[in-house]
Amino acid sequence: MNKTDHPYAERQQRLQKAMQAGGIDAFLVNHHVDLYYFNGSMQNGYLFVPAEGNPLFVVRRSITRAQQESLAEVEEFGSLRTLKDRLAQRYPGVFASGKEAVIATEFDVLPVQQFQRLEGAFPGVKWKDGSLLVKELRMIKSADEIALIRKAADVIDRTLEKALAGIREGMPEFELMSLIERENRLQGHLGLMRMRAYNSELITGCVAAGAAAAEPTYFDGPAGGRGLSPASPQSAGSRPIGRNEPILIDIGCNIEGYVIDQTRTAVIGALPDELQRAYEISEKILKEAEAMMKPGTVAEHLYLQSLDTASAEGLGGHFMGYGIDQVKFLGHGIGLEIDEFPVLAKGFKYKLEPGMVIAVEPKFTFPGLGVVGIENTYAITETGFEKLTVSREGVLVL
């Protein structure tokens, strides 16, 4: 990569500007995805970003690889005990004597054990949670980032069509998932999708049909899935896909780090009337959300509007899960991770801005019968939105 027009320089500058506004002397970036976002390399180490001046990437391994990827100068990690002194020498402004340096890092992901080691190695430093700052910076995507999500949208569309062509009555859910994963892989999917929330895992998405799709899970999403085992209690299981039941295909892929998330509802035969109607209301809610998608709309309003419509249609109890297992959002930001800002949920007061990318996923759950719904991913533009998802809509009848 040509470092002179490195796309990460602007991100480091935005971080520094935010740090200056927040009274932060330095940011010690610890999370691999954030390391990649700010510096182009997710080798094992810390990126030290002073409020002013050039960042430094201290790397455990691979140094060789970091030198190829990193915008910042790379230094061997060496001993954690001497790290503070080495940084103080290079950044006297941050560690000026007589004042307590304020250093931020991502508390939402950093394990306690590693943090306690840092505290021990950096006496006299005041640590601050920099998670929100990172999430807010990453919330606004550049044109390059949106281009990659667009590419992922094209990949998942081709995958969906191959999967639809392969679905057979009696096929276990996991076999349908294997078709999807294979098509993704052959088109460059990295083989994993990242999620930031602790203890959460995403396995390509949720592919489940009929009663199995309606089984609740720990996963913070409207559809669950029985899964193959209590050791992975979500998404595709071994239940055979039946006739006249909704097949929920909530899937994504990861292209050069960027993920897409989309949902389509398919059926072999026809949906029962109640579910067909609920599907149509999910499309109605999506259209209503689209009408509000422009700079200035407050994120939570999209959710509150969807709740009103679901209730007015008599489906409030089935919306985004059922009963005590309902989730309290309509969608989420998406980018390098699937659970980014803004969340379309109560309390999220962010106004939509150009560059935000959101997945909007109205769904209805009917225990014993299944889940129906739709999900598209959108980029907010100056005048409204661009629908990044390209897959055909409507109930996909097989």
Add this chain to the structure above:
Amino acid sequence: MNKTDHPYAERQQRLQKAMQAGGIDAFLVNHHVDLYYFNGSMQNGYLFVPAEGNPLFVVRRSITRAQQESLAEVEEFGSLRTLKDRLAQRYPGVFASGKEAVIATEFDVLPVQQFQRLEGAFPGVKWKDGSLLVKELRMIKSADEIALIRKAADVIDRTLEKALAGIREGMPEFELMSLIERENRLQGHLGLMRMRAYNSELITGCVAAGAAAAEPTYFDGPAGGRGLSPASPQSAGSRPIGRNEPILIDIGCNIEGYVIDQTRTAVIGALPDELQRAYEISEKILKEAEAMMKPGTVAEHLYLQSLDTASAEGLGGHFMGYGIDQVKFLGHGIGLEIDEFPVLAKGFKYKLEPGMVIAVEPKFTFPGLGVVGIENTYAITETGFEKLTVSREGVLVL
């Protein structure tokens, strides 16, 4: 599941015994894999285990699902602010007035942000890092656990044979990986392999050939792989597999939570003499390790012995990586996660015991040429070992 002969009861008892020995009043299990190990359910919540008496699983979601899976009584999580009072009412011995309750949790994985919330909600509690205790308990597998790893070993063997039959000269590495992932999936692989280390990801393993396999990565293993992008800088990339170069197939799968890890070296044509010889030395090192695999052998001795042999054969500089990118171990424990105890590395003084399961992976890296080696997974028995890996050995000539 019939709760009266629930396999998790014995694990909870072993945990309580270890807590009593360590002066711990209660363990708040926070990590999803540990929740599953100790209680059979990885729904979102905390498992509160008093040093004496019955544990309680406080669950955010899904309560419905937790009630089906959990051995411990399930209670709705409710407000974190009131959790301590509710626990104190149920467990007066733990929170007796006039003394500071010592509560352990897994500091190696719990994020700082979540820990600080716990500290705020549990005034007067002394928190202790319980990571090591959990790792030591999980280090000794039951017969049921070993049976699942054996099952995973059978799956990966069938997958390997299908993959070998599908390799063609010029096939990009990721296409070979897609064959492997599909065969795994069709045999019940859960679709992910878990790794405990922070910022580490495992994508089925490392499938890479020739020069690409020898490229170092952040990943704490002897083989790297170019990967498809700096956004996932490891394992399979898009380089076409060539003739007369080693194809490293370091793969696993996850059956009902339990993972296997094995490596085979294949080649279309023949390996260069230097690499063929190095492969044979990797088998020699493996046989030497097998000869030491019995109760009483200190874990680090397996590593030290392998270093001696590699050096005596003039291959010390290529062993387990090359140059500054060498890793300092010969193998690792394996079970629900790929990076379990004991580690076969200097400083690990655990004596091998019946029930330990270890993956032993001597490998040699030749920059520009490739990586050769072998890896088997073994269970330690009363008298020696059982080789769980069933795949054929030797360089697999295609």
